[in-house]
Ligand SMILES: [Zn+2]
């Protein structure tokens with residue numbers, strides 16, 4: 001069993017196609033131009049050759065993504081930040097959480113204090129100590145520490161900026177997943193050495209207050225020097241084929257369902 005990273009979704013918050021839009025990308029027949037909301041899946045065998053599964057963010061498309069990628073168990077979820085396109089599929093963990101609860105216990109959800117506060121508010125019927133909803137998800141919130149080992153793989157938070165908001169990406173093995181980035185603090189670069197695969201968000205070509213452009217992502221990619229950089233959180237301004245044809249070697253747009261062999 002080979003460890004893998006799968007892109008569950010590579011679209012921006014509205015998804016691509018965007019509702020009611022008739023632009024060239026939204027009406028494209030290339031399946032690479034259909035992008036669900038951003039999320040990633042990490043799978044690997046533990047010491048007893050049992051498959052382990054971690055999801056990064058549970059967006060509004062999580063149920064469809066879990067069906068497409070045959071996710072039948074989740075060992076942990078790591079959240080990057082609290083925006084709707086990254087958290088609103090939390091309830092779709094319910095059936096998987098009942099399996100986990102019977103097996104090992106509630107699914108651990110790793111979140112920063114800011115993300116935790118939003119999750120507790122939005123999903124109060126799940127997290128409130130006085131919650132009486134019998135069919136709530138069996139999940140438990142855990143703080144994100146400097147090291148967060150899950151069945152032999154260490155998930156390390158990478159501090160980032162998303163506009164004014166301090167958020168995190170994650171490094172695991174020789175992979176880093178950094179989405180919704182508009183700036184990378186200087187102190188985060190040393191955490192990004194020796195990467196095989198770097199995932200960076202790149203919304204479009206035109207500047208945006210809380211997301212990197214393609215040019216910004218290419219510049220960070222060169223500085224970080226991963227063997228391969230994959231761009232995600234992609235808006236409908238970027239057609240898959242047209243954008244990939246102008247990206248430098250070693251950098252490409254990811255697409256939904258893309259699965260990479262990784263070293264963890
Ligand atoms: Zn987002």
Ligand SMILES: [Zn+2]
Nearest residue numbers: 081083162180
């Ligand atoms: Zn966001």
